[in-house]
Amino acid sequence: MPTPTLLVLIPLTSENRALIGAFFGIVDASDSSSRDEAIAAHGENVRAVLTNGTIGISATDIGRLPHLELIGALGAGYENIARDAAKARGIVVVNGAGTNDDCVADHAFALLLAAVRAIPNLDGACRAGRWRDDLPMQPNFSGKRLGVVGLGTIGRKVARRALGFDLEIGYHNRREQPETPYAYFDSLMALAGWADYLVVTTPGGAATHHLIGADVLEALGPRGYLVNVSRGSVVDTAALADALAHGAIAGAGLDVYEGEPAPPALLTGSERVVLTPHVGGRSPEALAASAALFVENATRYFAGQAVLTPV
Known part of the structure; x- marks a missing residue:
């Protein structure tokens, strides 16, 4: 043949x-x-x-x-x-x-840790000779609430990693998954209101376009952090930029964003967001x-x- x-x-x-x-x-x-x-x-x-x-x-x-x-x-x-x-x-x-499920789940946690503990900003400050007394303290990472948007294979791996940080886990799916030990929220708004961290692992496409908008970010709140390792279209970039600028949420970590491969111009000036160029599944x-x-x-x-x- x-x-x-x-x-x-x-x-x-x-x-x-x-x-x-x-x-x-x-x-x-x-x-x-x-x-x-x-x-x-x-x-x-x-x-x-x-x-x-x-x-x-x-x-x-x-x-x-x-x-x-x-x-x-x-x-x-x-x-x-x-x-x-x-x-x-x-x-x-x-x-x-x-x-690439393990790679994406690992990267989601790298982004979340980097955002919560402000690792890129602290790295820059240290290189510039600034000592800790001149810098704001960052919150503990462990012992908080993690909300997973889309508990598929990657979402489950994210949840499994969260257990090592003593995080309480909740999730939102179109349908409840009774075999999982995590708390189910039948609405995304309810999950965002409960969570300290919101990690998005849902599929892309028309059904999830701008699923994460201003209302969800407001519910996540000024101490909340968002991570997106799914597709850029899932998060409303303008709404996220506004939320970061006005302190509606504490920070974000994005491996994906609208308009790839061009960097997201509305976000690149913000110190509250950690950006990587869609490499979460690449190893x-x-x-x-x-x-x-x-x-x-x-x-x-x-x-x-x-x-x-x-x-």
Whole structure:
């Protein structure tokens, strides 16, 4: 059987390219300027696409790939993949569910600790020669209340890490999960009003657009901290900037934000927010695991077997 042609819409490490290249003929279109050219030149032969949730693939581009059978998302996200267009064509969509959960949960805690204890600001002050007596004291981190918005796999891992800090845990989901030992809140407002820390791990997409707005931030309160490791669209940037500027909340940690990859201009001037450039799920281990899962899914699909992580 000839090697299937794979259109790659995202950058790959050399190790992952070698792994995937052992099973596919790779057509590289990892930047927007090369995509049209690659599809025009190779679209007739493409049987699989590798992308991620941020880049996705449009219905228009799917329409230009007449023999496309499989779309893979490197990582858990798939919100910008035109799934309706794929479904209409019978194209199978898979993702890297579970491959970067630990990395994202670790990063969520790094952001939360950094925000509550003001680590970036203290680092800057120390380098500038300022001693502790000139600086405001930060609150204890442990012994507080942590609210998880979206108790999926990553949310559960965040909650598990919270136990080590003696945090009381609550969560909000569309449906209660009776098997969990954590307190369930049937409204996001109720959870925000209860919590000291609010960690957002819900999926992106239209259903959660601006889920965290001015009302939720007001309920979180002037001693509350927000962390978002889901998708930038979930948090209303303007509302968050206003809340930080006026002390409606104490601080925030964001790995994702609206308008990526451009930095969030409304937030970059605030010392109350810790920002990282959407790296929560990125580590050598996580990327290698996601690439290996894509290869396993693709191998199964082209052998006529069920895929492991269908979307």
